Amino acid sequence: MANYDVIVIGAGPGGYVCAIRCAQLGLKTAVVEGRETLGGTCLNVGCIPSKALLHASHSLHEAQHNFAKMGLKGKAPSVDWKQMLAYKDEVIEGNTKGIEFLFKKNKIDWIKGWATIPAAGKVQVGDDTHEAKNIIIASGSEPASLPGVEVDEKTVVTSTGALELGKIPKSMVVIGAGVIGLELGSVYARLGAEVTVVEFLDVITPGMDGEVQKTFQRILKKQGLNFVMGAAVQKTEVARGKAKVTYKLMKKDTEHEIEADTVLVATGRKPYTAGLGLDKLGIEMTQRGQIKVGKDWQTNVPGIYAIGDVIEGPMLAHKAEDEGMAAAEQVAGKHGHVNYGVIPGVIYTTPEVANVGETEQSLKEAGRAYKVGKFMFMGNGRAKANFAGDGFVKILADKETDRILGAHIIGPAAGELIHEVCVAMEFGASAEDLALTCHAHPTYSEAVREAALACGDGPIHS
Numbered sequence: 001m002a003n004y005d006v007i008v009i010g011a012g013p014g015g016y017v018c019a020i021r022c023a024q025l026g027l028k029t030a031v032v033e034g035r036e037t038l039g040g041t042c043l044n045v046g047c048i049p050s051k052a053l054l055h056a057s058h059s060l061h062e063a064q065h066n067f068a069k070m071g072l073k074g075k076a077p078s079v080d081w082k083q084m085l086a087y088k089d090e091v092i093e094g095n096t097k098g099i100e101f102l103f104k105k106n107k108i109d110w111i112k113g114w115a116t117i118p119a120a121g122k123v124q125v126g127d128d129t130h131e132a133k134n135i136i137i138a139s140g141s142e143p144a145s146l147p148g149v150e151v152d153e154k155t156v157v158t159s160t161g162a163l164e165l166g167k168i169p170k171s172m173v174v175i176g177a178g179v180i181g182l183e184l185g186s187v188y189a190r191l192g193a194e195v196t197v198v199e200f201l202d203v204i205t206p207g208m209d210g211e212v213q214k215t216f217q218r219i220l221k222k223q224g225l226n227f228v229m230g231a232a233v234q235k236t237e238v239a240r241g242k243a244k245v246t247y248k249l250m251k252k253d254t255e256h257e258i259e260a261d262t263v264l265v266a267t268g269r270k271p272y273t274a275g276l277g278l279d280k281l282g283i284e285m286t287q288r289g290q291i292k293v294g295k296d297w298q299t300n301v302p303g304i305y306a307i308g309d310v311i312e313g314p315m316l317a318h319k320a321e322d323e324g325m326a327a328a329e330q331v332a333g334k335h336g337h338v339n340y341g342v343i344p345g346v347i348y349t350t351p352e353v354a355n356v357g358e359t360e361q362s363l364k365e366a367g368r369a370y371k372v373g374k375f376m377f378m379g380n381g382r383a384k385a386n387f388a389g390d391g392f393v394k395i396l397a398d399k400e401t402d403r404i405l406g407a408h409i410i411g412p413a414a415g416e417l418i419h420e421v422c423v424a425m426e427f428g429a430s431a432e433d434l435a436l437t438c439h440a441h442p443t444y445s446e447a448v449r450e451a452a453l454a455c456g457d458g459p460i461h462s
Helices: 013-024 040-045 047-065 081-105 179-190 210-222 317-331 360-366 381-385 414-426 431-435 446-453
Strands: 003-009 029-033 109-112 115-119 122-125 128-137 141-143 171-175 194-199 226-229 231-239 242-249 254-260 262-265 269-271 304-306 345-347 352-357 370-376 392-398 404-411
Touching: 003 013, 003 115, 003 317, 013 029, 013 040, 013 081, 013 317, 040 047, 040 081, 047 081, 047 179, 081 109, 109 122, 115 128, 128 317, 171 179, 171 242, 171 254, 179 194, 179 262, 179 345, 194 231, 194 254, 210 226, 210 352, 210 360, 210 392, 210 404, 242 262, 304 317, 345 414, 352 414, 360 370, 360 404, 370 446, 381 446, 392 431, 392 446, 404 414, 404 446, 414 431, 414 446, 431 446
Parallel strands: 003 029, 003 128, 029 109, 128 304, 171 194, 171 262, 194 226
Antiparallel strands: 115 122, 122 128, 141 269, 231 242, 242 254, 345 352, 352 404, 370 392, 392 404
């Protein structure tokens, strides 16, 4: 069998980016992937296909609600679900084929199959054992479920099944008000389903800015999503093609039932390490089933590294990509670095929600003095013209030094706007630095500048 400098296990965003960077650095590289296509969960059954459906369903919403206001008259389009799914599949194929092309371009070998690590420096795939000076585990994550909730990917589905339903359900229960649940819930709400979100906590999008949480939930309610908060799901039952969800309201200690055509289980994800043989290797794990790594992303077994969803930190594709590049640099004898304080998070609903850095709650808990600069999108000319005036930009800065500590955006193109703040934070910029930077008019990004101005003498347009 071939000998490699690096074998990467998993071809998701962390794995394939890591492999490409290894190859760029002159290392002989292979990737083990058991799927029929490259790209992992993200490109095949996650980020990319869900964004395709979000785009399609948002376009439908615009046609139904805003076209006539702009003088675009005519019958609103009907939904051809099969064609919409075909469009989604074309998007997936275009992206996964793109990764194949990049592998060939960078002379990376794709070893097809599922990996086991019998010993440091060895990777077994089927009957073949390959040797590598370094092994990087990037095997990703899988959907987490709940006791009493049996997933069949037809009536009770995870995000995977939700992306390929046979038909648009008339009613859907979403268990969990996190990113996945709200994105896919909003897709089906736009397509005509009655969507009810059942959440264990009293707030949606746990860990986000409190003001964003309240505003976001209010906007989603206006869009037709129903919310049952503080509810612990007890079980799901399927009969005659319908699902029944039993939940308990925590404050009242009362049990309730709700019926739906489809139940989407969106209760988070857990590391996927099945079959790798980590126990036999003696690789240290956390209590949550994650692989323990040091600052160089190396495990306690020399020559074996891990990145992405299998280690601690937010389960985000771009976090995995950053770690993949950094681990590749380490293996090549260079210095890899990830700034975990500047990793943005984005929810791709309409409006989008984005955040980076500290929240007001985390700053209060740390006892750090801070100031808040806030600007509503209703004061932004471009947003008003585009029926996108909901939401705001909030910037948090150190009270004494004015250094930007975090930002929270709910509004149009929030997922793009947040990166201006990310770059500023990477350079240790102050809110004043952002405020004194000329922004083109009319753009959504002016709202970011106005929020920065609000950290000083005040915004101009509110």
